Amino acid sequence: MTRSTQPQPPQASEPLSNADRQALLAIANALAPLDEAAIEPLLQTITVQRLAPGEALLRAGEPGAREFFVLDGVLKSWVGDAQGREVTLAFHVGPGVLTPAIARVVNERSRVHCHALTAAVVAGFEASLLLDCMLRVPSVQRWGDAVMRAELMRRVDREWALAALPAMERLQHFRAQFPGLEARIAQHHIASYLGITPVSLSRLRAQERAAAV
Known part of the structure; x- marks a missing residue:
């Protein structure tokens, strides 16, 4: 949408x-x-x-x-x-x-x-x-x-990250580049920057939570 x-x-x-x-x-x-x-x-x-x-x-x-x-x-x-x-x-x-x-x-x-x-x-x-x-x-x-x-x-x-890194690593790269920003702005802005959908971003975060248990 x-x-x-x-x-x-x-x-x-x-x-x-x-x-x-x-x-x-x-x-x-x-x-x-x-x-x-x-x-x-x-x-x-x-x-x-x-x-x-x-x-x-x-x-x-x-x-x-x-x-x-x-x-x-x-x-x-x-x-x-x-x-x-x-x-x-x-x-x-x-x-x-x-x-x-x-x-x-x-x-x-x-x-x-x-x-x-x-x-x-x-x-x-x-x-x-x-x-x-x-x-x-x-x-x-x-x-x-x-x-x-x-x-x-x-x-x-950014071009290198979009071309060379899988989605999870792009998310980690974003966090290193913009510390704390993930908590300040809406998810769909981050997903767009990473070149993925908001649903995919939610799944990546769910995978991280599951791996941390």
């Missing part, structure tokens, strides 16, 4: 508070060292959205050339397949970053849907501002390259 989350429109954005600014910089520097002074003009443009579960951050086909930091909460990126079913592409768990715009935007429009699975706080800014800063400041370019390498490795790792 097809599930539709029907994400709701996002709440209005608000200016970046000092607390959110510090949280954002902590995320950025955890990925790669970043010169705060070099990106100060960019920081001044950042706005924050506070999303309730089910609210949309991005919709496929709509303008989406923005970069996002996930300050808190869990979001997922997904597309609809030919049968209208949701196919989960990625989970974005705060503190962290969303998939870079260059990997999810074509002709200034989003190729994917992205919505909150839990209450979430997201800080965003125009992707063109980061690109301009990367062209002018070598340290920012190195930071952007590090973010893209991390995204490439995430995608390669």
